[in-house]
Amino acid sequence: xxxxxxxxxxxxxxxxxxxxxxxxxxxxxxxxxxxxxxxxxxxxxxxxxxxxxxxxxxxxxxxxxxxxxxxxxxxxxxxxxxxxxxxxxxxxxxxxxxxxxxxxxxxxxxxxxxxxxxxxxxxxxxxxxxxxxxxxxxxxxxxxxxxxxxxxxxxxxxxxxxxxxxxxxxxxxxxxxxxxxxxxxxxxxxxxxxxxxxxxxxxxxxxxxxxxxxxxxxxxxxxxxxxxxxxxxxxxxxxxxxxxxxxxxxxxxxxxxxxxxxxxxxxxxxxxxxxxxxxxxxxxxxxxxxxxxxxxxxxxxxxxxxxxxxxxxxxxxxx
Amino acid sequence: xxxxxxxxxxxxxxxxxxxxxxxxxxxxxxxxxxxxxxxxxxxxxxxxxxxxxxxxxxxxxxxxxxxxxxxxxxxxxxxxxxxxxxxxxxxxxxxxxxxxxxxxxxxxxxxxxxxxxxxxxxxxxxxxxxxxxxxxxxxxxxxxxxxxxxxxxxxxxxxxxxxxxxxxxxxxxxxxxxxxxxxxxxxxxxxxxxxxxxxxxxxxxxxxxxxxxxxxxxxxxxxxxxxxxxxxxxxxxxxxxxxxxxxxxxxxxxxxxxxxxxxxxxxxxxxxxxxxxxxxxxxxxxxxxxxxxxxxxxxxxxxxxxxxxxxxxxxxxxxxxxxxxxxxxxxx
Numbered sequence: 001x002x003x004x005x006x007x008x009x010x011x012x013x014x015x016x017x018x019x020x021x022x023x024x025x026x027x028x029x030x031x032x033x034x035x036x037x038x039x040x041x042x043x044x045x046x047x048x049x050x051x052x053x054x055x056x057x058x059x060x061x062x063x064x065x066x067x068x069x070x071x072x073x074x075x076x077x078x079x080x081x082x083x084x085x086x087x088x089x090x091x092x093x094x095x096x097x098x099x100x101x102x103x104x105x106x107x108x109x110x111x112x113x114x115x116x117x118x119x120x121x122x123x124x125x126x127x128x129x130x131x132x133x134x135x136x137x138x139x140x141x142x143x144x145x146x147x148x149x150x151x152x153x154x155x156x157x158x159x160x161x162x163x164x165x166x167x168x169x170x171x172x173x174x175x176x177x178x179x180x181x182x183x184x185x186x187x188x189x190x191x192x193x194x195x196x197x198x199x200x201x202x203x204x205x206x207x208x209x210x211x212x213x214x215x216x217x218x219x220x221x222x223x224x225x226x227x228x229x230x231x232x233x234x235x236x237x238x239x240x241x242x243x244x245x246x247x248x249x250x251x252x253x254x255x256x257x258x259x260x261x262x263x264x265x266x267x268x269x270x271x272x273x274x275x276x277x278x279x280x281x282x283x284x285x286x287x288x289x290x291x292x293x294x295x296x297x298x299x300x301x302x303x304x305x306x307x308x309x310x311x312x313x314x315x316x317x318x319x
Numbered sequence: 320x321x322x323x324x325x326x327x328x329x330x331x332x333x334x335x336x337x338x339x340x341x342x343x344x345x346x347x348x349x350x351x352x353x354x355x356x357x358x359x360x361x362x363x364x365x366x367x368x369x370x371x372x373x374x375x376x377x378x379x380x381x382x383x384x385x386x387x388x389x390x391x392x393x394x395x396x397x398x399x400x401x402x403x404x405x406x407x408x409x410x411x412x413x414x415x416x417x418x419x420x421x422x423x424x425x426x427x428x429x430x431x432x433x434x435x436x437x438x439x440x441x442x443x444x445x446x447x448x449x450x451x452x453x454x455x456x457x458x459x460x461x462x463x464x465x466x467x468x469x470x471x472x473x474x475x476x477x478x479x480x481x482x483x484x485x486x487x488x489x490x491x492x493x494x495x496x497x498x499x500x501x502x503x504x505x506x507x508x509x510x511x512x513x514x515x516x517x518x519x520x521x522x523x524x525x526x527x528x529x530x531x532x533x534x535x536x537x538x539x540x541x542x543x544x545x546x547x548x549x550x551x552x553x554x555x556x557x558x559x560x561x562x563x564x565x566x567x568x569x570x571x572x573x574x575x576x577x578x579x580x581x582x583x584x585x586x587x588x589x590x591x592x593x594x595x596x597x598x599x600x601x602x603x604x605x606x607x608x609x610x611x612x613x614x615x616x617x618x619x620x621x622x623x624x625x626x627x628x629x630x631x632x633x634x635x636x637x638x639x640x641x642x643x644x645x646x647x648x649x650x651x
């Protein structure tokens with residue numbers, strides 16, 4: 001990966017983190033509810049994988065933060081507007097927490113509010129592309145907890161048997177709300193399951209965004225050339241509670257503090273840049289200034305939006 | 320011109336015509352490659368190829384969920400659940416995904432999906448392969464639910480459903496598959512949400528759908544000269560043509576609602592409630608509902624016939640509603 005690419009990943013990760021910080025401020029101001037599942041700690045997975053996608057590809061995101069949409073290039077103010085329940089949001093005022101944000105022009109197909117509902121949708125999107133003879137790959141994100149839904153079995157099996165162009169991207173942060181991975185999964189890694197579905201299973205360090213990018217690039221290339229699906233398991237960390245207000249009393253403080261200190265994808269990427277890019281400090285600072293200003297501008301723009309009228313609740317029930 | 324064909328043939332014709340008309344239409348489900356357990360896909364894979372007519376694994380959540388994913392990305396999938404009872408397996412995909420994807424995502428998608436799911440008792444299929452689950456979907460805004468009662472409606476409703484931009488659950492009745500009827504030639508379409516007055520009459524309105532329509536028409540035939548029945552078939556429950564029912568009730572003043580699903584929690588309850596709200600002053604007798612007993616459907620066909628409403632049940636309800644005396648001779 002060249003230095004431009006590394007700086008690009010850093011910028012993406014920082015943008016996701018700062019966008020979320022902006023959202024937290026809105027929450028502190030009482031503008032939005034606590035129905036937000038922070039993605040802090042997992043930005044490297046989301047940014048790295050999405051950077052490997054082509055413009056025409058489809059994305060089904062998971063519920064850990066909004067790094068997916070931000071990395072894919074959705075206007076940041078639109079995502080804020082969704083949380084604010086304003087007409088300028090992608091759902092036109094219906095509101096959206098993590099789920100239900102959609103942006104079809106970038107292939108962002110929305111998300112199932114019931115966990116695991118997106119697996120089968122991903123298969124359908126891949127089938128549809130095949131029938132329409134369009135060369136699209138579907139990247140479907142999910143957590144290690146969601147991997148235990150029966151829909152995963154049905155969708156992964158069908159994708160395997162039909163050799164569909166899908167990349168199953170599991171963000172394994174070790175926690176399903178308060179339930180640990182060890183107490184809910186019969187095997188030691190989600191990637192092991194791939195063998196049962198006739199596809200390769202790959203484990204990658206999710207805090208190393210460049211490694212995630214490379215694994216996803218290979219999987220997408222394989223999918224696009226007719227080789228079928230791949231299951232990638234990115235080992236990552238959840239820095240905050242399941243929802244805002246979750247005190248995480250079930251977690252070991254020492255472990256959490258160590259993760260935050262040693263496994264932060266922002267710091268890991270910055271360190272890599274410092275060791276390999278000339279004028280690193282200056283570059284990092286310039287990126288930081290630019291992204292901060294973009295995020296602040298998006299937040300300001302979103303706050304000046306309009307709330308929906310009462311009649312809005314009756315729109316779009318039927319086409 | 321019209322030809323007499325079976326309900327099952329009408330269904331297959333509709334699929335073939337729409338597959339032929341629109342290259343984005345495809346059909347998938349369990350065992351449909353060879354034609355399917357009820358033969359709906361007879362000859363279709365050979366004619367349209369395995370890329371557009373194909374088998375799925377036994378994976379009902381996949382069948383419907385993938386249908387939704389394909390529908391929101393530019394195709395018009397028809398997916399088959401082998402029995403309508405299996406809506407329970409794929410309920411999240413039908414109730415939360417197909418019905419709500421458009422609404423939840425601010426109207427950015429339409430979901431032109433057809434779910435074909437044969438319903439109804441057919442003699443011995445048992446409690447999980449005999450039900451008529453339409454009542455579940457009164458609480459599913461965003462979804463259409465159709466229950467064709469004749470070959471012409473089977474063809475015309477299915478063709479309209481495939482062309483509609485909304486998700487449609489269409490439940491052919493298994494007991495009607497071999498029944499015959501006239502189907503108009505050409506591109507026969509039946510608009511969604513428009514009731515049919517199957518028989519005009521003046522004394523009692525019978526609102527019946529699916530396999531209860533032929534039973535209601537038989538009841539009308541047997542009561543001819545005694546009580547004049549108007550049989551109204553709403554052709555499904557979403558969208559529901561309340562205006563047609565209210566118009567008929569305002570004329571007759573008497574209403575019997577007949578469906579195969581159980582009366583308790585059944586699909587007729589909403590119809591009765593709306594008539595009571597909007598036309599109670601036109602009613603000259605209490606509304607009667609005819610449906611299955613509040614029990615599961617027994618496996619034995621010997622017992623099944625006592626659970627599923629029959630022609631005599633409609634006749635008895637109509638007589639009670641009509642206010643006309645029931646003579647011993649007529650009961651015998």
